[in-house]
Amino acid sequence: MTQPAAVSPASGEKRRIGACFAAAAASYDHAAALQREIGLALLDELSGHVTMPPNGRCLDLGCGTGFILDQLAARGVAADHLFGADLAMPMLEQGRRRRPGARWLCADAERLPFNDRSFELIISNLPVQWLDGLERFLAEAARTLRPGGWLAFTTLGTRTLAEFERLCRDAAQPSRVNRFITKDKLKACLEHAPLRLEAQRRSRHVRRYPGAWALMRELKQLGAHHLAYPTHPHLHARAAGLGGRSRLVALERLAGLRYPEGVPASYDTHFIILRKPD
Numbered sequence: 057m058t059q060p061a062a063v064s065p066a067s068g069e070k071r072r073i074g075a076c077f078a079a080a081a082a083s084y085d086h087a088a089a090l091q092r093e094i095g096l097a098l099l100d101e102l103s104g105h106v107t108m109p110p111n112g113r114c115l116d117l118g119c120g121t122g123f124i125l126d127q128l129a130a131r132g133v134a135a136d137h138l139f140g141a142d143l144a145m146p147m148l149e150q151g152r153r154r155r156p157g158a159r160w161l162c163a164d165a166e167r168l169p170f171n172d173r174s175f176e177l178i179i180s181n182l183p184v185q186w187l188d189g190l191e192r193f194l195a196e197a198a199r200t201l202r203p204g205g206w207l208a209f210t211t212l213g214t215r216t217l218a219e220f221e222r223l224c225r226d227a228a229q230p231s232r233v234n235r236f237i238t239k240d241k242l243k244a245c246l247e248h249a250p251l252r253l254e255a256q257r258r259s260r261h262v263r264r265y266p267g268a269w270a271l272m273r274e275l276k277q278l279g280a281h282h283l284a285y286p287t288h289p290h291l292h293a294r295a296a297g298l299g300g301r302s303r304l305v306a307l308e309r310l311a312g313l314r315y316p317e318g319v320p321a322s323y324d325t326h327f328i329i330l331r332k333p334d
């Protein structure tokens with residue numbers, strides 16, 4: 057077996073993303089209803105292609121606290137076939153407490169510490185939008201899957217949190233929500249991937265919040281506040297010094313006027329299933 061590809065150390069941006077998720081590990085499960093809903097939909101989609109339990113080792117990549125591993129165990133995958141990998145150690149510690157029989161590793165999805173052909177199935181629910189790019193993730197999945205193995209992942213599209221981004225713009229509140237993959241870029245990556253595309257769909261999941269702050273609070277509880285500029289603790293402090301507090305109040309007022317029935321947060325989700333050729 058060849059060794060995992062050696063690549064450069066994690067970027068500063070990646071360290072910051074890991075730190076946000078690490079800080080959110082204790083609150084993540086409480087806030088992650090939508091992530092669970094999307095994860096279950098991915099597993100449903102996958103069950104149309106793969107017989108459960110798959111006949112080999114399964115990796116949950118960007119596993120967080122291990123919701124997907126719980127689901128795989130419930131579908132009959134043996135504990136010693138379950139692997140969880142995540143950038144944030146405190147997320148893994150939560151997972152290990154819940155399921156000590158599985159193996160939990162701190163790893164970057166773009167440079168996996170596994171040998172070639174290690175897994176029958178890799179599932180990755182919603183970490184992909186945090187990566188530097190999709191190409192390296194697909195190459196690493198292809199390398200570590202056995203021939204005939206499956207990769208199932210979800211990632212967010214460009215319409216994600218579009219309402220919130222518009223609100224921020226109209227309230228002159230800095231935001232950098234929109235860092236999601238375009239459909240053309242996704243198509244190009246999938247066409248050039250060393251894996252065969254078996255299924256792909258896109259769907260919109262919407263949740264409503266009493267106000268913009270409530271939405272930002274939940275993003276923080278999830279560790280996703282690196283997305284939402286106003287809630288990042290350092291940036292927030294800096295923004296507050298520049299009159300940021302009054303801008304946040306303006307944002308909340310605008311949210312109440314525009315969405316009296318609650319601020320919508322759309323999650324534009326791509327579901328992708330690929331297979332490594334035999």
Ligand SMILES: C[S@@+](CC[C@H](N)C(=O)[O-])C[C@H]1O[C@@H](n2cnc3c(N)ncnc32)[C@H](O)[C@@H]1O
Pocket residue numbers: 070073074077078088091092095117118119120121122123124141142143144147163164165166180181182183186187
């Ligand atoms: C939105 S959470 C999803 C967690 C889990 N898959 C679920 O369904 O609840 C995203 C997870 O991806 C992890 N993550 C982000 N970038 C990563 C990377 N480069 N490599 C591995 N994990 C990463 C985060 O630490 C976080 O736990």
